[in-house]
Amino acid sequence: MSTPLRTFGYKFSGFFVEYGPIEAESLDAAKAQVRQRLGVSRLPVGVQIWDLADRPLIRWRVDVAS
Numbered sequence: 126m127s128t129p130l131r132t133f134g135y136k137f138s139g140f141f142v143e144y145g146p147i148e149a150e151s152l153d154a155a156k157a158q159v160r161q162r163l164g165v166s167r168l169p170v171g172v173q174i175w176d177l178a179d180r181p182l183i184r185w186r187v188d189v190a191s
Contacts, residue, residue, distance in 0.1 A: 127150075128150040128151070129150075130148040130149060130150060131148070131149065131150070131151075131176055131177075131178065132145065132146040132147065132148055132176070132177040132178070133145060133146065133147045133148075133149060133152070133155035133174055133175065133176055133177060134146060134147070134174070134175055134177050134180075134181075134182045135147070135155075135159050135172060135173060135174040135175075136172070136173050137169065137171065137172055138169075138170065138171025138172065138173070139171070143182045143183055143184075145177065145182050146177055146182070147159065152174065152176070155174055156168060156174055159172065159174060
């Protein structure tokens with residue numbers, strides 16, 4: 126029996142935009158999909174990938190002026 130697919134999101138270091146969802150069996154499989162989408166053999170430094178069950182995507186984020 127196959128493992129149920131989970132959904133993942135990702136974002137680049139220093140950017141506000143979050144991308145996803147990506148359906149994959151595991152975090153490693155999600156990383157492989159992100160590498161394939163970017164067309165690279167290694168993920169860029171600082172890329173964050175997380176399970177959307179733990180934290181959903183933030184579609185809009187507004188910086189609060191101090």
